Amino acid sequence: MKIVTSVLKSLVLVTALFSFSLTAAFAQSAEEGEKLYNANCTSCHAINEKVVGPALKNVHTKRKEAWLIKWIKNSQALVKSGDAEAVAVYKENNESVMTSFENLSDNEIKSIIAYIKKESEAPAQAAVVPTGTSSTDASATANPTSEVSDTLKTSINWLIIIILVLLVMVIVLVLDILGKVGEIQGKKVINWNGINAKLMLAFGAIGIVASAWEIWEHGKLTVFNQTPASTHGAEYDNMFMITLIITGIVFFITQGLLFWYAYKYKHSSKRRALFYPDNHKIELIWTVIPAIVLTILVVRGLKTWTDMTGEKDPSSRVIEVYGFQFAWNARYAGEDNLLGKHDFRQIGVINALGVDTNDVKAQDDIITNELHLAVGEPVMLKFRAKDVIHSAYLPHFRVQMNVVPGLPTQFGFTPSLTTAEMRQQLNDPKFDYAILCNKICGSAHYRMKMKVVVHTKEEFKKWLAQQPRLVNKSTPAAQATAQVETSTETKAAN
Amino acid sequence: MSTHTAHTDGAHHDAHDHGHHHETFISKYVFSMDHKMIAKQFLITGIIMGVIGMSMSLIFRLQLAYPDMKFPFLESIIGQWGKDGKLDPNFYLALITIHGTIMVFYVLTAGLSGTFSNLLIPLQVGARDMASPFMNMLSYWFFFLSSVVLLSSLFVDGGPASAGWTVYPPLSALPKAIPGSGTGMTLWLVAIILFIASSLLGGINYITTVLNMRTKGMKMTRLPLTIWAFLITAVLGLLSFPVLLGAGLLLIFDRSFGTSFYLNEIVAELAGGIERVGGSPVLYQHLFWFLGHPEVYIILLPALGITSEVIATNSRKPIFGYRAMIGSILAIAFLSFIVWGHHMFVTGMNPFLGSVFMLGTLIIAVPSAVKTFNYMATLWKGNLQLTPAMMFAIGLVSFFISGGLTGIYLGNAALDINLHDTYFVVAHFHLVMGSAAIFGMMSGIYHWYPKMFGRMMNNTLGYLHFWLTLISAYCVFFPMHFMGLAGVPRRYYANTAYDQFDVFIDMNQFVTIAAIVGGAAQILFLVNFFGSIYRGKRAPQNPWHSNTLEWTAPVEHIHGNWPGDIPYVYRWPYDYSKPGAELDYIPQNVPDSDQNDPLDEPKAVHFDLKNTTLPLVETKEA
Known part of the structure; x- marks a missing residue:
């Protein structure tokens, strides 16, 4: 997260310095906001409808920006402080506690708000054009005709049920009468x-x-x-x-x-x-x-x-899978294949995962929102949870392991089919592997997922090289401009 | 025989002394110490809880089938939790939690075991009442109080407990993690502690009564299989419920007093301002399942016991392999204590430990198979009276087979990796422990209703109830296996976040419709049950021509069960269609001509497999 923050900060700085137009800055910010929104917000929120949390459309006009920043960072603190608006929102949502995002900077939150603003202002488009992201609800994209047929189908279902109930009542009555007739006649009718x-x-x-x-x-x-x-x-x-x-x-x-x-x-x-x-x-x-x-x-x-x-290949690539209400992160161990130390007290303080940036082993770690794997390359997933028990379930890989706070667990396996190959096999070009949360963990449990991509070895190398390291010796500004060249840079550093 | 005169005539019997108290409405119907009345209290409370639990399942089934639809009537039932006709995701979790709790503990433990152990133990072993009628009364009232506390949690701020019926911490320990982990969870724990008290008071009584208060001649090897099942069930409860009590107390400490038995690496902000380190969430799971697995058999064994009795009586045949049946009950009970870890294969426990639990779990299939085969051998060449009780018993065997076989998948640690916590599990336990136990309970209700209320239930309604329930139960739970095999997790509010599960939209709707039909079928049962109390035909003393002692007691309930002396027992309870006998049943209290001491064995009958032609004998009706 830290790296994203610095990237963003630098972007803002750079754009300001070179005095781009304000609209350009806004667009940039909304674009960044979209990424952050998809990574942090979609498990509980959608723009146009209530999911677990309320719909976010026009939230920027309903609440003040300063209030939103406070709320997003720690809604409970705001409720405790007696803020009338916060208490009202809390009550309205049946006292469901929103996850705190203290790791998001003010600017990052502002860019998320910018994205929401952009989406709110383009409602007509959103309704017509089906959104590309897989996490949006089916109903958001459903067009009016299918809704009508759905209601029709349901009312037919209800009709069938009513008819069945009536039928049973009639049958009971008839049988009862027949039984009584039999009793009177002294022989069994049925x-x-x-x-x-x-x-x-x-x-x-x-x-x-x-x-x-x-x-x-x-x-x-x-x-x-x-x-x-x-x-x-x-x-x-x-x-x-x-x-x-x-x-x-x-x-x-x-x-x-x-x-x-x-x-x-x-x-x-x-x-x-x-x-x-x-x-x-x-x-x-x-x-x-x-x-x-x-x-x-x-x-x-x-x-x-x-x-x-049993025992796994010791050379397996080590990846930490970190679960929290209600999303996942992955942390790659980097070139040394060793994960840096972490401290649960530092979660959201130094970075989203509480990884100690002073630890040498941590400096080449890479934190991502998606799990990318290479086909044929053994991996050892190490699981860690922040708050409650989650379970990392990858049905296509026949893999499942509970993710327990304070209890390290792991599962080693070797992917054997790339995403592309699986798409071909299923004849579904949109198919993606995923980690599903499979242990009840709260209101948005059913939306807690992480996309899993299996590359060929070459693709994977390329992808990994593009990911920013947790700690980079170069300055944030330089890093932002030279982000594409990170791969060569790290190679040189080694 | 008029039992009232018999009762007064029998006044000189010592055992009848307590029959003389003047009975007020309160002492007869409310704070009753009579085991038959307590049985009825358990049953009716159980039925009410069952209706609530099932209605909850219908609400969340609607959500699962139509996740995008609004049901405005929901708002009028559940208020703030159903704003605009949309079920709140938190309340969905609350519903599944309370549904599970009610069904497992309140219906299938107290409602089933409480009812039939109370009704049948004194009557079938030949005792005037339970060893301690007062403790027996307490047992019911603890249960009643527990039900009230649990239901009251539906109305508190934040809603009832929502962490699943297993209430795993940290989710159940941190009110910030889910609203239901506030007051609702506290009430859940209080309710369960009261429930455990009730269960232990009942259990001690059942064991004592069976071991010490059998009538003369009622050797352990002459006990009906119902009593064997109730006895072993009580032992299981006595050994396992205290562990849940311990687990619950520690959870209360973690929730209310800042301890960390089950919590590790939880920051202060999440845990009420106190940082929690040093505990283990998995410890709770071990303690919980140490009860939780025997609990499955606490539910199932009484149902199997009832089935043994009903199948033998209505097949007009001795139960096949009486001793093997007892042996398999004992084996299942023993094994049930050493297999709890199969609920935890994917918690990250040592793989070697997983192997041990897997071995034990799969061995349970052997005594279970023996029981199944013995039931079928009992049916073989029988003369089946297809009463509603008998049909429900056959239904139980069918569910026991279906659900038992899927247990072989889940008990296999390797296969469990991809099936754990999916709909496959939901399908498995709803068949083997849900449907099977409910069918056992229904079988018992239809069979002993004449004993309980002195009237007969309506058979036509009973047949319809059976067929609708059997078909809808299979339609609800059988398709769920395939969702599980496709990786659909249980306890999901909706599957809309995963495109790959869209193929199951139709199946989910089908399941929900089947569930509604099944739910509606229970209305037939309720009408029949409550209607027959007042309008049913008067029952004869022994309507099913059964051998067990309860049918030698008068139809009308009296304190002390038998107006005169307690009958002596001369034979085992399964002398049905015995060659040489005039009738096709010989009640346990009937001696053979040369049998003077009840402890003597009656004449043995030679039988062998070659003699398998069915004797063409006109059965004389009693």
Whole structure:
């Protein structure tokens, strides 16, 4: 963050010094604001609609800039100070606490506001042109016609429900009357025993066909229908398939027999049930067979588990994944492949992640808002959380690990498919890998994600070289102008 | 037989002394110490909680199916949390939390175990009442108080607890992290502590009664499987609930007194002005799941016990492998204490520890498989009376199979990595512990309703209730597996932030509609249940021609259960369709001709697998 701050500061400085026109400065600032907005705000806010937090449209006219800066940096302090406006906003949003952004400078906040202003003033465009960012809600881009058809569809659904309820009531009434008639006549009008037995058979048969259909049809929507994006994924999927086949066979046989018996042995007054309380041999057989099958699954499972969690290539690239309410950051260990020290007390004070900039190991660290990986290159993700437990879930890579405050965790793996290859496989040019938060962490839990990009090795090198180091010996101003050349610069430094 | 005259006639029996107290409305219906009345109190409170818990699920199912739509009626139900007809994301989390808490603890622990342990233990072992009727009454009132506290948390500032039913800290410990972690969370913890008190008071009573108050001849090997299940359930609760109490107390300390048992590296600003270092959030998870996993069986075993009894009675066959059934209950109970770590495979625990937990977890599948096969062997060549109770029991077996098999995926540490906390888990436990246990409970209600209220429930409504519930439960939970396999996380307010989940929009709507149908089907049950109390046909003494002792007691409830002496027991409870016997059932209190001492065994019957032709004997109706 610090580096972004200095870049921004320098930009402002440079533009002022060379006296560009004010509009240009504004445009520049809005552009920077857009980046900051996307990195910090979108997990809880949208311009035109309420998400977790309120819609931000025209917020610059509703509140004073100074107030906004205070609020964004620490809304709770403002509420505590008794500021009437702050208390009102807090109450209005059901006392949901907004994340504090003390690491954002005044200028950065101003540029975010500039971006919001720009977006607020172009509402007509925003409504017509679908926004490119993937994080915007579907409803924001939905056009009026689809909304109408949606409501229509829902009202039809409701209609179906009402009809069903009425139907059930009618059926109950009719059956009840028939039952009473039967009682009066002294014989059963409806043979429930036979009907229920037939229904059991029908349920069993339809159920088996329906579940087979669903496994086939909806199985295609799952990640197991895709080539896994990591090398251990193949072994994982293998284990999954073995389990699926074994449990599938057991499922169909036992469910089939259960409902078949329910039909076959329905009550008849002409026969007696078979008195057959015990048989040790049978009992032994169906203890031993499941035990053997499970042994196979356990042995195979243990192998998969140790392969996935066991010792990893020590040369793996070390990347810290840092989770907080409600976003992620990645920190690359840099050339030395060692992460610098961090201190939770310094989070948001020296930089967003509380990384000690005096530590030599930290100086070449790189902090980003996206996780970029190189195909075929082993990585070791080290997880750290700021506030509550999160969970880094990368379903396409068959990777998940909890991100626990004060408890370091890690997961090592090797990506095996680039984003481009996965897009091709899924036939979806917009597809992106992501880290999803998979441990309940608060109101915007469902929007807490980080884009993951898998490059070819060359692309990755190029990308990494473009990223600013945490501490750079060159001056901020020079760095801003020479940002493109950072790669050569660092090479020279080494 | 008129039980009232029998009652007064029996006045000289010592055991009837307490029957003489003048009963006021309060002592009979409110602060009752009679186990049958307490059972009804548990059941009706459980049903009310169940209706609340299920209604909550319907509200959040609407949100999941139609994340972009507004439902103006929400505002009139939940007020500020549903402004403009949009469910608040914080309140969504509150709803799933309270739904889970209510269903797991209040409906399926207290409502199920509390009801049937209370009703059946004294009646089936042949006792006048529980060992301590007073503690039994306290058990209910602690439960009632606990329910009131939990429900009151719905109305406090910031809303009820919202950290998921497992309330993992730091989310549950830091009020700044989520509004529900303020007063709402405090009330949640108070409610759970009261609940634990209730559960322990009940549990000690159940164990004591089963071990010490069996009638003459009721050996442990003659106990109905219901009693075995309730006994083991009580032991599980007694050993595991205190651990949750400890976990809860430490969480209270962390929340209110500035300690750091579960907190590490939390800055002062987030944690009420005191920096927290040195604790571990994972410690809470260990303590919680040390209860949490046995809790699954605290829920499931009574349902399985009820199913054993209902299936045997209505198949008119002895339960197959009685001793194997007891053995598997014991094995499951033992194993349930050493597998809690399978809820924590991705917390970063030592992989070796993960291997141990995985081994234990998958072994549970063996006794579970034995139970399933024994149920099916009991059905085999039976003469099935498809009563609503019997059909719900068959439904339980079906859910137990479906949900049990997906447990083999989740118990596998390796596979859990990609399935943990996804909809696959939601599908799994709603089938194996949600639906199965609810079906067990329903089976029990339909089966013992005549015992509880002296009247019969309406069968037609019962059949419809069963079919609608069975179909909708499968329609709700089966498709969820596939969302989980595609990586859709649970506890998401909406899936709109991920384009890749758009393929499930239709499925989500289908699931919600199925849930609404399933919810509506429960109205049939409520009408049937409450209507039959007043309008049901009067029940005969033994409507299902069952062998167990509760059916030898008079229909009308009296203090002390039996008007005369407590019946002696001469045989196990499963002599159905015994060759040579005139009727197709022989109640436990009926001796064989040469059986003078209840402790003697009745005549054995020779049976072998070759003799599998069904005897064509006209069954005489009793």
